[in-house]
Amino acid sequence: MKKNFILILSFVLLAIGACSSDDEVAQANAVAFASTSLNLSAESTPIEIKFASPTASAGSLTLTVTETAVANGTDFSTTPAIVANTVVVPFDKNVSSVSFTFKKLKEAIEGEVKNVVFTISSVSINSVISENKSIQVNFNETASLGNALAPGVGGPTQPNQVFVDLSSGKMTAVPRVSWDLGFASGTDFRVIINHTVKMSAKQTTSTNIDEVQAEDATMIFNQGTGSITQVDDPAGDITKTAIASISATDSENKVYVINMGSNPATVAPAIGNEGTANGSSRGWKKVRILRSGNDYKVQYADIAATTHDEITITKNAAYNFTFLSLLDKKTVSVEPQKAQWDISFTSFTNTTNFGTGLVPYNFADFVLNNVKGGSKTYQVLTTSFTYDAFTLANVDNTKFTDDQRNIGSNWRGTTGGTDANGNPVSLFVARTDRFFVVKDPAGNVYKVRFTAGVNAAGERGNPTFQYAILK
Structure with a gap:
């Protein structure tokens, strides 16, 4: 997965470089999830988003949220919190990755399909959203209480x-x-x-x-x-x-x-x-x-x-x-x-x-x-x-x-x-x-x-x- 991520970002950077002129326009960074799916094993799980190069300035990522058989606040929560089906994740200058926390409040009962999909919709700094723009977070099955x-x-x-x-x-x-x-x-x-x-x-x-x-x-x-x-x-x-x-x-x-x-x-x-x-x-x-x-x-x-x-x-x-x-x-x-x-x-x-x-x-x-x-x-x-x-x-x-x-x-x-x-x-x-x-x-x-x-x-x-x- 790491090799695929580096290869994807390399193509993006090459494309950006080919289109640049000599006029000192700031080169766009590239951003993507570190993986496209995640099976929850712990109560709290950090979800990582990577940049191709250190960020030129502080800013934020906006993620849209799609729920399957779950509800925010009942089955899970996030830090930062979800507001109107979006999560805004801030980041500092000169960082290569940022993460937000997913907390599982309820297990999936055996036979249930429960997941949350996060998708990068926008970045506040000059960036290109790469192919790994979404991650599906899956609730592991457990026996009914x-x-x-x-x-x-x-x-x-x-x-x-x-x-x-x-x-x-x-x-x-x-x-x-x-x-x-x-x-x-x-x-x-x-x-x-x-x-x-x-x-x-x-x-x-x-x-x-x-x-x-x-x-x-x-x-x-x-x-x-x-x-x-x-x-x-x-x-x-x-x-x-x-x-x-x-x-x-x-x-x-x-x-x-x-x-x-x-x-x-x-x-x-x-x-x-x-x-x-x-x-x-x-x-x-x-x-x-x-x-x-x-x-x-x-x-x-x-x-x-x-x-x-x-x-x-x-x-x-x-x-x-x-x-x-x-x-x-x-x-x-x-x-x-x-x-x-x-x-x-x-x-x-x-x-x-x-x-x-x-x-x-x-x-x-x-x-x-x-x-x-x-x-x-x-x-x-x-x-x-x-x-x-x-x-x-x-x-x-x-x-x-x-x-x-x-x-x-x-x-x-x-x-x-x-x-x-x-x-x-x-x-x-x-x-x-x-x-x-x-x-x-x-x-x-x-x-x-x-x-x-x-x-x-x-x-x-x-x-x-x-x-x-x-x-």
Whole structure:
């Protein structure tokens, strides 16, 4: 950059010299920014402007200011101060450079583009403004200090799963029924089923995708029914999926019958209840999954079909999974990139015990952490620490685990009650005796507490929470 600056000024001076006469007219100086861009790393930063030769007299430079997603006095300030979108920078006689100070008052939150462009518009002494007449000052991204958010899961039927990135405050809502299978992007060949719609998968003995299969009532799970071998490990262990690891040997990859689960209810349930899986059946499919080099080859059809469709799924290392809709017959966008979300709000296939052992069970109002992308969580009871007093020094790293359910349903509870007419209702509460610690994939640590799960009318599926970064 220094060589380029000297070369630019040399051409300017040569041009000025060629145009000069012998009449002792003062030769114009040349002025330019020392660089054309600057990434802020400190709170206060000097910004340098250079002259080609020492100034013949004292004077001043006038700079115009262009702001992008920032405001003077709120996000930044300068010395000398900005007045009417200009900065006047004085300089003394016989100096080769001058500077003004840029002070950053607010960081750019991750994902934001914030910058200020300064442009030399005039010089009070005889000077030529060189090519480096502007500099763009960029705010470096940093993690959000905290916020209060309301993930839009969509009310008591909770039609959406919402992915939240705490460091940027960004929330991504996706219809739960938009996908059916997720294909892992890692070195293992693993496939997950949609854990938000009561889906299950059962291996057959066949390798012929065109062989007719039948519905299997034992795959439908309700209170006390179903098999935990037909759903993915609820803790999120990718080695414990209902569909076995896809073998490099084709003959080892069997056909699976897929119970596609249930749609969200189309009619809102009674106040205090949820309708995440009270809609119509999503039907049945059969799939056979093979390897194709480093990709997946998926054969799929209705269970009574004697022909099938086929699609190749390519791994994408930027994401935990590539998602496929068997109903729409195409890949679909679901999760953000694996390092760009921390927790998600959804209904979820967990397990519970009704007295005869663990069975799959649909939980509404569930919160998962992105364990596969590197996000971990643990719970803190207020009998040990209050939310306000909890600091980074109080974080116990030994409590972070690889279980994606560490928040799960622990943040809320339901109790029985009656409405104004004496009818029984389920009263939903956000627990106030606990909060959670979340470490994101970048290593930022936050404390998170849930403030509500219902709206003013008492309808579920309206979660709110607040969080703050720990430093």
